[in-house]
Amino acid sequence: MxxxxxxxxxxxxxxxxxxxxxxxxxxxxxxxxxxxxxxxxxxxxxxxxxxxxxxxxxxxxxxxxxxxxxxxxxxxxxxxxxxxxxxxxxxxxxxxxxxxxxxxxxxxxxxxxxxxxxxxxxxxxxxxxxxxxxxxxxxxxxxxxxxRTVEQPWPKHRHHDDLDLTVYAHGAAFAGTRLDAGTALLIGQLHRLEDTEGAVVDLGCGTGILAALLARRFPNVTAVDVSAAAVASTRLTTAGTVETRRADGLTEFADDSVAAVVTNPPFHVGTTKDSTPTLAMIADAGRVLVPDGELLMVFNAHLPYLPRLARLGRTEILARDRHYLVTRTVRG
Ligand SMILES: C[S@@+](CC[C@H](N)C(=O)[O-])C[C@H]1O[C@@H](n2cnc3c(N)ncnc32)[C@H](O)[C@@H]1O
Missing domain, CATH: 3.40.50.150 (Vaccinia Virus protein VP39)
Structure with a gap:
């Protein structure tokens, strides 16, 4: 240090x-x-x-x-x-x-x-x-x-009519009360997940948009983020419908314990761009997913994740636009 x-x-x-x-x-x-x-x-x-x-x-x-x-x-x-x-x-x-x-x-x-x-x-x-x-x-x-004597507008909130969801955001939470374009593309593919009573994890939950939508279909959703602002925002956005954890990636999940991981992963660490945490997370998904468990992920198309996903299991591209790919990987 x-x-x-x-x-x-x-x-x-x-x-x-x-x-x-x-x-x-x-x-x-x-x-x-x-x-x-x-x-x-x-x-x-x-x-x-x-x-x-x-x-x-x-x-x-x-x-x-x-x-x-x-x-x-x-x-x-x-x-x-x-x-x-x-x-x-x-x-x-x-x-x-x-x-x-x-x-x-x-x-x-x-x-x-x-x-x-x-x-x-x-x-x-x-x-x-x-x-x-x-x-x-x-x-x-x-x-x-x-x-000064100031007002406190944080956390801010905005209702998204298209999602029928009010999104809450503390200042440090990713994308604020907006819907990120990558997240929007991923939302369009959530229906591709298999039904399950098992644990579904929104990894890097930010303001909790994905977790809130997943909780409408799955009974056992956990939202994880390293950021205190993100976890506090997610608690408000999901209104108690999911479990929240402030944690580093999937480290706190046991082997073979998760049915599906859904993620719009980070590509920034602090002020620098770095794919290392996401590559580590993909590797760790292989540990925590049950056999046939699913990893649904959106990422910038130029990032080097596809070979790593293929190592985890059968991987298909579900959607793409000019910037992003949405992939589904089934653990082998
Ligand atoms: C691209 S944002 C996605 C946020 C949200 N899921 C969405 O789609 O709007 C990535 C999130 O991952 C979180 N994150 C970064 N490193 C992490 C780590 N090691 N473990 C868990 N979450 C992490 C960030 O705090 C951020 O909220």
């Missing part, structure tokens, strides 16, 4: 540490948590949307909160690794303005290439004063102070 240039700039820009609580949000690997804990001792509470990063934070010994609002409550200083999504930033900023200390300061850093000018007005909706540091090593820090 080593500090990267954003971590180092954040540490140099922290200013005088308060005597009260410090919230650390968005540190992926724990290096920053370690460094902030050395400065602030036991007053640090850390949160990351991903359970994988949450575990890395816990290994540093800092107190960890799976709830964003709990981590921010009473904080006098918020140290933030900027999320790539403006909606995620908006929810963090509004939550901080509502529940942190009245004199809270927010110090938020990121890689310049992942930052946009729109981040300043997003922060300015929740804080009176927002200013940027000088850039260093392709990194920059935004300082915000003077929390």
């Amino acid at each position: 080593t500090l990267d240039p954003v971590d180092r700039l954040l540490l140099d820009e922290l200013g005088e540490l308060p005597s009260g609580r410090v919230a650390l949000i968005g540190d992926e690997h724990g290096a920053l948590a370690d460094a902030v804990a050395q400065l602030a001792g036991g007053r640090v509470v850390a949160h990351h949307d991903s359970v994988v990063s949450e575990r890395a934070l816990a290994r540093t010994g800092v107190e960890v909160s799976p709830e964003l609002a709990t981590a921010l409550t009473g904080a006098e200083l918020v140290v933030l690794r900027l999320p790539k999504s403006l909606d995620a930033l908006d929810e963090i900023a509004r939550t901080a303005a509502q529940v942190a200390a009245a004199d809270v300061r927010l110090v938020a850093g990121g890689r310049t290439k992942h930052m946009t000018p729109s981040m300043n007005p997003v922060l300015a909706m929740s804080f009176e004063t927002v200013r940027a540091s000088l850039g260093r090593q392709k990194s920059r820090v935004l300082h915000a102070s003077g929390p």
Whole structure:
């Protein structure tokens, strides 16, 4: 675990540490948590949307909160690794303005290439004063102070008449309240799944659209996502009709225990594109699926998943458009 240039700039820009609580949000690997804990001792509470990063934070010994609002409550200083999504930033900023200390300061850093000018007005909706540091090593820090009295629109919701479904979304959830084009193509093929009383898993459930639709037909649906925002959104979208788990892929499922996995898998990890988690998930589907169990998946046609799926079992392409393929694999 080593500090990267954003971590180092954040540490140099922290200013005088308060005597009260410090919230650390968005540190992926724990290096920053370690460094902030050395400065602030036991007053640090850390949160990351991903359970994988949450575990890395816990290994540093800092107190960890799976709830964003709990981590921010009473904080006098918020140290933030900027999320790539403006909606995620908006929810963090509004939550901080509502529940942190009245004199809270927010110090938020990121890689310049992942930052946009729109981040300043997003922060300015929740804080009176927002200013940027000088850039260093392709990194920059935004300082915000003077929390405003703000409304909390998160989670947002939208009714989709075509699905007869109200979709709820926290700021960090994939696609917000929209229906992703790949997800729409996959929805058109859900009827191809065999009937089953067994476990049906929506892997990487996001706002829970697929899980909610699957629950109309299958009695035993579990929605899994690594993201706290996704799981909280899914609970609302599915209105208690499915079980939810915040977990890394299929790791928590036993061998031969799942009748079908349905997924629009991730192709981003944080700010980088990476197919490794999805390739691992395809391999793991072979472990958790019962013989003849099904994997229904949508993915960008240029991604190298077909050979891996074929290794798992008989694979057919059910639908395609200019961007996406929907495949069905039956475990051999
Ligand atoms: C492309 S989105 C699909 C979301 C939703 N199923 C939909 O169709 O709108 C992929 C989802 O996978 C989740 N994810 C990423 N890595 C994961 C992992 N290792 N285990 C479980 N979920 C993961 C992301 O948080 C994201 O919600």
